[in-house]
Amino acid sequence: MPASRWRDAGDGDTVHADAAYVHFTDPQVRVNSARTYPCDPVDVDGMINLDFDDQDSPIGIEALAASSKLPQYLRQSAKCLDVEGE
Numbered sequence: 001m002p003a004s005r006w007r008d009a010g011d012g013d014t015v016h017a018d019a020a021y022v023h024f025t026d027p028q029v030r031v032n033s034a035r036t037y038p039c040d041p042v043d044v045d046g047m048i049n050l051d052f053d054d055q056d057s058p059i060g061i062e063a064l065a066a067s068s069k070l071p072q073y074l075r076q077s078a079k080c081l082d083v084e085g086e
Helices: 071-077
Strands: 002-008 014-022 034-036 049-054 058-064
Touching: 014 071
Parallel strands: none
Antiparallel strands: 002 014, 014 058, 034 049, 049 058
16 A cells, blocks of 8 residues: 655644555565665656565565656555654
8 A cells, every 4th residue: 555655844844745655565564675676767757666675575666756656546545654653
């Protein structure tokens, strides 16, 4: 499930980062990324990173500028994350 990233700016204002992370594993179970493959920004017209665990299994995709990369139904099902609590 995707997750929009939100961050408190420290002054009580909430700042929204137009980013999403799609987990291929249970998001409640912390799986460490052993390797990140950054897709060529020219080829994907943006910033997309693929994360892999230490067995080289894909564990998730991070998409920056998610509003232009992911379909609306997927963004609407996103959960907001507290970056500090991740």
